[in-house]
Amino acid sequence: MYDFSKMTGAIHEWLSSLMPSILVTTIEWVLIGVVFLALFAILGLVLVILERKIAGFFQFRLGPNRVGPYGMFQTVADTVKLLLKELVSTNKVDKFLYNVAPFFVIIAPLMIMAVIPYGFGLTAYDINVGLLFVMAVSSIGVVGILLAGWSSNNKYSLIGAMRSGAVIISYELSMGLSALLAIVLLAGSLNLNDIVMSQQAGWWLFRGHIPAIIAFVIYIITGTAETNRVPFDLTEAESELGAGYHAEYSGIKFAFFFLSEFVNMFIISALAVTIFLGGWLPFHIPGWEGFNNSMNYIPGPVWFFLKTGVIIFLLMWFRWTFPRLRIDQILTLEWKYLLPISLLNLVLMAFVVMMGWVF
Amino acid sequence: MTTTDVNTNLKTQEYLINMGPQHPAAHGVLRLILTVDGEIIHKVDPDLGYIHRSIEKMCERDTYKQIVHLTDRLDYLSSHINNEAVCLAVENALGIEVPDRVKYIRTIMAELTRLASHQLWWGVMGMDIGALTAFMYAFRDREMINDIMEETVGARLTMNYNIPGGLMFDIHPGFQKKVKDFIKHFRKALPEYNTLLSDNIIFKKRLQGIGYISKEDAIAYGVSGPSARGSGISCDVRKIHPYSAYDKVEFNEILIEGGDSYDRYMVRMKEMEESMNIIDQLIDNIPEGDFQVKTPALIKLPKGEYYQKVETARGELGVFIISDGKKSPYRFKFRSPGFSNLSILDKISRGHKIADLVAIMSSLDFVIPDIDR
Amino acid sequence: MGAQIMFYILAIIILVFSFLAVTSSKVMRATMYLLFTLIATGGLYFLIDYNFMASVQLIVYAGGIVALIIFAVMLTEKIEAKIALPDKTKMIFAGLLSIVGSIVTIYILLSHPFKESSNDIGQTVSVIGENLLNYGEGGFVLPFELVSILLLASLIAAIVIAKRKFDN
């Protein structure tokens, strides 16, 4: 395993030898910020084209194929278009809240990206309560959606925002308290790096067997709901509400909502990988030493993005096959099924850990 | 939780929502003024006329041969059947007996049109419920029908194939083979439809128990077509008042007793199979003969009243002609299925949620130009 | 140095937005200003490396309480209307009271002998967990149970209010 902290440490020492510490800190802040903004933008571009290509694959179409080879630069063209568009707003909007809402929505995923381990020693903010931090920050995003819907002065937007608020607040319970905590019980830590390192003997999805698999399924369901994607996309439900909470946004402000949906999807998948699927750890099969050694040569970030890609594909598969649920059905699913199941699952997991029935 | 046990004692404010005239679920320019409490609908008030083209008024100045071309624009998904209705009315009024070949071709074409219409409805229904892929599946198969139409008629949607006294021209030599190819393909594709939507648990939950129409209501509100057959009412004009070649084929009238949106959905799905059966029986037996009989250049109907019913993809289309013996009708009335079906929308969607209204509208299968005329 | 700059930025945010929160005449805006204040307070906790507290601050206040307040505000009838200013005597009285309050607080702050403590107490999950269920020195089982009773009471109250029959 290559320790990326060596590389970052070397950069830090090199900078420290050149200039005073306050300047070094500032430059490192800016560097990290730029890297994450770039990652954010690239993720947006890649995921959008991926979604459209996968949609095409599921629908007997080609998907975008005009701009660049295989239409790979379609999203670049789209971004340019969105950037150049006029910012239109409805009459009598609450200007301050209307303008601040997209930033709430975009800042939440950006902050979460800082704590995710992309490789060994490759975490921007190695916080000891990483998982709690993720849950905390993701709850800020809801406020943005609520605000966007309310301040747009549009009844459809308001309905979308209320739906979204109800869904996200409910699903955060199952997701955080039960699905994720089940693995915290196994790993004994909230630190995401520690959780990854604790899976060196095997991924928690397999080692935690039955309760871990239940937790994983619940996590994927709630994760889909958190990102407002099909079958939980009733917040924007274009056949019912037009576009829901972001109906009145245009240009770059709309792009913020659009981008945050895709980056949220990446974060949900990245967390699933980190917690259940061994993060950046390579794929090992017990007993196959040669195979395992050769797998170790593939660097951690490659593994990380590969596994994340698989989960993202799963979420996209959902989107292009499932119909949409209704608001009361979604809440019934959460409060009557997922929450009791995941609470019981937590108890089961505690029992499993206590008895040491972990592989 | 059902929508009925919501605590109605809570004092809440009702508000109005304008659904349409531009709304994705309206499939056209239908405007519904909804009175809602939260998401629960208390009243639906349709406001029509956004695509009204005064076709009935235009009919009063046109000749009978010209009128046929206007009817394409009523229910544009059943254009062939609309043409047929006018032609049959005029032929019956004049006492013209068209050759068997014409009857057979008209029936095959009508069933192809019905298939295409139901396919489009299925795709759009999926899209309304949120499954976007259904639309593309439907269009993949509908394209084949449109190609067949294009080859024989020259147009894909507004076909104008019927004229009083027969058909505009004979079928294309490759018509039979292409139709048979399509049927072979679609028999394999229809199970795919069921896998994607009909058997999906979310889809079922969204439709079952939603928009219930009782048998009595359906008759009283004049609901017809698949929407009424989903409530168990036998109302298929093809069976009750057979026209063209429908008395020569064997087919089942699909009746499902339930009355909710899912039953209406299943009626249409099974009707597609029946349409294929009808085509199967006719396609190899198209008799030789003329494709039209000679009619006077300027048709003048004898004085009197004439009514012709046909079964379009959405229900019973009626053409009512009052003639005063001149070259244009005195009064020309279309009894469009969508108009009567729309009248029950308010009754069945009260107490449901906005998302349900979309599902109900989809299950009633509105085509707005058909309602507005 | 960097920490000091961050502290002052956060302090200014807290001061300005808490002032705006109580003076704003629009309910929704006031809620938003309150949210900013709460988030900045969370930032202060992050600054002293007390990450658990900071995260809980964000979850409970920013995510939970403010979202609930926004829901409650949306349910009020006169959400668009501006709140009328209270009358003069009330304003003067409240102003005096707050000045007295702040003087007392500042006096206590200045006179209290603060001890410097290390940051890594109660940092890991196991320590926090053990302390929550501990009744000895540094244990929190009593407040923990009190809070759960409070939550239970409010849950029951919510159910009772929701089930109450309204007369008209």
Added chain:
Amino acid sequence: MTRTELQSFLTSKVEGLEFGEETTQYLTVTVPREKLRDFMFLLKDTEELAFDYMFSLTAVDWFPKYLGVVYHLESTKYRHILVVHVNTGNREDDISVDTVSDIYPTAHFHEREAYDLMGIVFEGHSDLRRLFLTDDWVGHPLRKDYVDEANMIVK
């Protein structure tokens, strides 16, 4: 019931009916205006008739005398069809007909359409508003003497 049976049955029940010629497609009957509702109730509620399905309601402008409404009724039980005509009074000022929208709910929309396009006033209709045209529209376009020089092409 066959056509002749229907005709004799109705004649025995109601007075003042005028039946159309033998050659018409369906049995056609003209009802006096004041007997319309009673006649409709009879058609719907009589066991032997059971006309429960109104499939069409047409407003006609019998220029220059009066306006008329044509009801097409069918029984879903016996499958017989009856066409009922009713005429208003003077075309200029006496243009009201009793509503049947409470007997046949489908007529609710059809009568609104007839009111909108032909200007027939249906007495007792619960919600008689324009359906297609805007509320401030002047005139009723389907009438024979309607003139709109801007939008109509007359041959």
